[in-house]
Amino acid sequence: MKPAPFAYVRPATLADAIGELAATAGDGKVLAGGQSLVPVLAMRLGRPGTLVDINGVAGLDTIERRGPVLRVGATARQRSLERSPKAAAVPLVGRALPFVGHRELRSRGTVCGSLAHADPGAELPAVASCLGAALEVRGPSGTRTVPAADFFQGAMTTAIGPDEILTAVEFPVAGPGEGFGFAELARRHGDFALAGVVTRVRSADGAVAEAVISGFGVSDRAVTRDVTDLLRSVAGRDDLEAALRPGTEELAHDVVNTSGDQHGSQGYRRRLFAVLAARELAGAYRRSTEGRS
């Protein structure tokens, strides 16, 4: 379990990092936290010629509130965000982070790295999709901002070009009347989820204004759907979760598009998604009406 040899560069500026990456002509990889990349190298499933370590670039590890968004830089560790008082502005991130790997992995793993790696079973891409986060990508020709809906393009495939770096993600902060939900089922804590859901509901005076759900571990990327009509149609019911079930079961057929593996068939994942979706939509709605997010 030793990686194949690679050239190693640790530039001091972002411009240098982009230059180094471009110079590798597609044979380089960005190293930030390394918690997804290093296992791939150790197993020699990948052997990039050059690693461009961006941990020497000052200022990339910031977590800051910028008006309506919480901006998380490329080398900000997941655990730093977990601990940051600023993270309270994006409650969904706080709900999801404890499920990202283990504590020991979050000490080094970065928020942006998880997004850039884009594992279809990962939590943070689903959070970014559900919230409509914006991803800032920088390359030789400048900086562009990619909405989460366009960023994730398939299993471990994103809009980041081979000579580009994901420099930051901006999560919209929670507004008034917004409630959130998060749930996943994994074989063990810290494993990638067999299926998981992230929900966001905005309500005003008890009426559903907007409801969005993202599923993960259920397709080759996080799958996001507007479920405002579904939630609205049952919002007044006593047992909201039960009332949502027929709708989420139907939704599961649309959303769950995975082939199943030894740990769960497609049918099992559909049932799982339907149950979790109903539970977390009901929970998010309840919290939205109680002003608890």
Added chain:
Amino acid sequence: MTTTTPPTGTTGSRPADRPPQRPVRAAADELVDVSFTVNGTPVSIRVPARMHLADALRTLLGLTGTHLGCEHGVCGMCTVLIDGDAARSCLVFAVQAEGTDVVTVEGLGTRERQHPLQQAFSHHHGLQCGFCTPGFLLSSYDLLVHAEGPLDPQTLPEEMSGVICRCTGYRGILAAVSDVAEAHPEGVPEPMNCAPRTLVGRGGGMSRSALAEAPAEEVAEEAPTALTRPTGTPTITVTVTRQLTSPVEDVWAVMDDVDRLARCLPGAELTADLGGDRYRGRAKVALGPVRLAFEGLAQITGRDADDHRLALLAQGADAGGNRTAAEVGLRAVALLDGGTELRADAAVFLSGRIAQFGRALAGDVSQRLFEQFADAVDETARTGTAPEVGSGPSALAIGVQAVLAAVRRRARAARRALKGRLARRRKD
């Protein structure tokens, strides 16, 4: 540095005003100077960039208390504190430790003066063979030093799930951690054996020794020379159906032409026709950082022109010791609207390291791959020639691709030979 709340202890924490790590540029065969602090001792070593921190600690600094299990971040044996936070030292390259403050189990306490966690593990019999103990000690230290308020017994098992123990059943470990938390409500004592001292590596300072057993280039796994039908439970099974616009006869014409069929699969290439419906080929997979190239064999094991069915068996191996095998059934069914439904059933068997990346991922990728494949078949049926499918962007159905890829390679040579044979043939 707006983010990190410093741990309550000072040892091993990261000062907010630490300067950024110095720039480095090192070729693959070059050694890099790294300076950091281990258990209170400043150290400077020279390492290849690919050496992980655990190897550097064990081999160059003689700190063999840090154990290595899986070496890819799953087992937690190698857990150390980096700047006060528990981390897997196998997932951090030694070069990345530049300027950091590392604490290993040797820094926690001594035989004569054990840290309270060590005493509690001993008292509760939180170990049998002891292999996982250093990892558990540092993981639990990290948990306790950062805990806000008392531990919740309900969530404690999850909190401690980052390290695996194969002996104890965990009860002794959890009891030990709970005990220390109760005994030290104001915070667990700092590591007790951190002070400047002389560290001597096992390798006498030869910084390459840890990697001596790890060849830069491994001997290539031999591509299979004979096809055998896989047995046991498949790693993944994939069933996909796709509606095509072309009529079933045109689709079958593509399925019956191995060359054109193979070209419809992203990343695959036929390299030889071995006769007897057997082909040699290769398939490339590129998915995020994963890059694999399989060499393999494929065989058409069944062909039914009346029912428009094709059965294939394929297997391949890559240079990293990964093996894949698959049985694939393709069937085209005429639809009332004049189009065709193409159905694929694949049982994919993975072994080697890719099996650990299995999960549903390989299945999802296989599914996307098949969809691209089906669309390419449709286009080929319409236009007569295979489209340029490239090397497959997200597409790399690790298993199916290899299989079909293998088919593809041989296809070209195969085509001529096939013409003479007839459409109907059954071998199984």
